Amino acid sequence: MMGFQIVLLWSDILIWLLVAAGVGLGVLIVRTPPLLSAWRNVGANRVGMASATVLLAFVLIGLLDSLHYRVALEGKPGQKTQYAVEVLSVLDALVTPLRTRNEKTYSEPFATRLYAKETVDVPGQGTVREYPRLKYGGKHLAEREDEVAADAGFTAFRAGVLAFLGWLAVAGIVSGVVGHGEAPGTGWRRIWRGETAFAWDAVLVTLALMLLVAVPLFWLSGQYHVFGTDKVGQDVLYQILKSVRTGLIIGLVTTLVMLPMAVLLGIVAGYYRGWVDDVIQYIYTVLNSIPGVLLIAAAVLMMQVVIDTHPQWFSTAAERADLRLLALCFILGITSWTGLCRLLRGETLKLRELEYIQAAQTFGVSSWRIIIRHILPNLMHIVIIALVMDFSGLVLAEAVLSYVGIGVDPTMTSFGTMINNARMELGREPVVWWSLTAAFAAMFILVLAANLFADAVRDAFDPRAA
């Protein structure tokens, strides 16, 4: 048993705080009937629940990737234990084969040989230029390289059957819970006739699809590079998995930065009006008229200088990259609060004229109490809608910024850096397409799921849609 040391990165702390806040919010929702009934509407929305299932899978990957540790190095007994410089996460441990089995350079998905010819010394034939065999991809096939399709197909089929059995077990448990205390089979029937309050049918169908894709994929990834390898021979599937956390942090932590500012300033501007409103409006008008990318570039580059001049602050490279990621979240938050603030100001202007606010004023309730008790709860639907809508926008913004080179640290895997690296190879012949395609597909699924979920949330919370 090797010793290890738990590493808490700043972003880990924030993401787990967010999870705690999410749980707290859940408890609050259960206790507040109007909120609960709105979320029940989300739960009844089939598309919403299907996308929530997909999102949940992404979040799970992200959370597993947010538990970091350093492995203890083997040392002489009696000596102080030394830890590896490399910071690993639980996800890394789970997919160790993916992380460690690196090829020399590019290889296609399911390939057994490299993508580029190399000069090899063959005993008896001198030097030959050929596609060298991969170290790991399709190793078990040995000489039977032409059987890749059959082998992979058979493995996928076996894994698929297993996935289906697993799904049946899950579906059985769910239908047991749904039809609890009734005749056996009622739960199953109720689910598939769409008679349940919660859209279980959508969740189960999505789950089936996900299992049927994911289980064979991971099974095969033990023998092949299912999404190919990149320039330095790293498995693309592994990069995708690592990118999820970066995307989630950008999407979530940024909203955490922006939310207090937008809510506080928006409500204060709308409620007090007068010069307070003027000042806040000037601030966000000015902020809005500076080109966002320029502001972000300046801030990120400044942060990079600070990081570079203080190497003593960081014991590992991961901590450096992490700080830069947080800095990016912060600056994205500062540039993106204005939209929500404007919305909330307008809504507050409307609310403050409502009669229940005036009734509170005739009782002499203090302004802050009115804001907290009467205005804020009646704005929550806008905040929730804005949060889920912004999430996908921010994930995309990260990709764009990393592509331009002012995003996350180059050593950190993210959808943006993957696309940026793949960009160079689009011009070569034959083209290296898998890295870009895989990153694009993964990001597309994440953002699409987030958008569909946001739609469902908006439908449930928007009073005008009812």
Added chain:
Amino acid sequence: MMLTVDRLRLGFAAGKRVLAAVDGISFSIAKGETFALLGESGCGKSVTAQGIMRLLPPAGRVLGGSVSMEGQSLLTLPEADMRAWRGGRMAMIFQEPATSLNPVLTVGQQIGEVLERHLGMTGAAATGRMVELLRQVGIADPERRLNEYPFQFSGGMKQRVMIAIALAGEPELLIADEPTTALDVTVQAQILDLLVRLQAERGMAILLITHDLGVVARMAHRIGVMYAGELVEVASREAFFSQPRHPYTQALFKALPDMSRRGQRLTTIPGQVPSLAAMPAGCRFAERCARVMPVCREQSPVWRDEQSHAVRCHWRDAGVDADAAGGGHEITDLSVSAGKEFLRVADLKVHFPIRKGLLQRTVGHVRAVDGLSLAILPGRTLALVGESGCGKTTVGKALLQLIPPTEGSVLLGGQPLVGLRGARLRSARRHMQMIFQDPFASLNPRLRVGEIIAEGMDALAVVGDARSRRETMAALLTQVGLPEEAIDRYPHEFSGGQRQRIAVARALAVQPSLLICDEPTSALDVSVQAQILNLLKKLQSELGVAYLFITHNFAVVEYLAHDIAVMYLGRIVERGRAEEVLRTPKHPYTQALLSAIPLPRLEGATAVIRLSGETPSPANPPSGCHFHPRCPHAMDVCRSRYPEPVDVTATQRVSCHLLP
């Protein structure tokens, strides 16, 4: 018969179910006839109109029955053909003139659209026709106004334009969906006159949809009463007003507040209209009916037709007002002696600055309240009456210091209120509370009823520990006629009338001596209005609380008020005891206002005084007496000087040059 509706059933899709909102109604309208569909909110009368026009909302479904006009079945027509009928053969005017015109098109373009579609008229011919139409609906200088936008018209003028658009296609049937509900009484009288005149000229049929018995009495030839999606009584005007037969109709009449019922309890209809999802199997009114019999709950009654007076009821007694006073217990009218003044307002002014330009310089003032004096005595009700825009709501808010007054003084028991701040203002507010117009906007939807009521008690630190507080709240809820369990429920679980009761309980929680009621019943149905008025009256006799009742509804005033002050453009033009002002109004405005109210009786109003035009803008009031441009008795002196108030009797005071 021109329009025949036969067993029409309309419903709304809710999830996988379709709920019938209109359940098998049949009626017909002849040429030149006005048929009124009368009913309370949610009874399906507007859906019926939409169904006839085939303009149901997306969730709406036609479940059965037929609508035919001039022998042509409308429900089976292809949509393309239907468009020729809509606007061409039948037209509709809506309740809210402010939203039924497109604000970015000129009036001329909006009328021209109909002319082009249905009559193929363009160019000069169309312009000529438009001018003629505007003249017909009584708009002066139509050539110029054709090129103006809706915002340049007042509310009543917009409704006239809407009528002109409806008439442009030369329809044979006009559907008017609450055409005057959003308008003031004097303007309502103008619009109703206009409709009657146009009908006489063109021989149009009118389907009038309304909840107002007064409008029905003024307009209708025949009347159909709707309840919970069904017609329950169809009768000619004479039969309907002389002898209403259905218990529901009878209860509606008895629930109307009126001078003759002062001091009595109004009859109320208990309970609520059943929801669409849970319609009872038998008679739908059974649960609320005073004459309910066992058979009512089992079997839906069939039509009984006697001399063009059809009624759908098991109860056969024709008894007219058999229990005119039976339903109500007499409440002894408080003969409150004119004691010490509780609240005295002197020369109150509230001016809102109009700011313009880059530097927001003040270029003028909206004189919402302009020199108003009044006094409120403990335990009495002062009604502040006036049309919209006269500043009556602003008065209420200025009294509570929600809007800082520009000038003048408000004395509460001898203590000046204006300029008070912080804790002292808070303690002064304890004596005055407000009840608002819209019970749906005046309760925070996210708070429980208990929290809503406790808010005032917390802010003004009325009671201490949690248990006694809960007891106090329970007592308050019982007092306003709500069950104790309401404490833990949310406002959305209550109906409009119940919500208004919660609002009353909230105000009473701090034991005020004065309640300012800002149109507390105008958003409610007649039967519910009666409940709230009874409650207010009961509370006054029990607690001796004084009311400042801000309203435009004279029926309510007649029923409830001890004193009346009539407001016009920020000033009180006449005030006095209720009997004096109502029986012998001295100011021409009061006289016109009183005569313009459509009465829910056969004899109707005698010698109606018609006021021309509408209330001028308070930003730019007319010189001299504010009322002179509309006054039938205007003299030269009226144009130059505002009249000083004259005491007619010890209590009645009028500002008019006509009085010596």
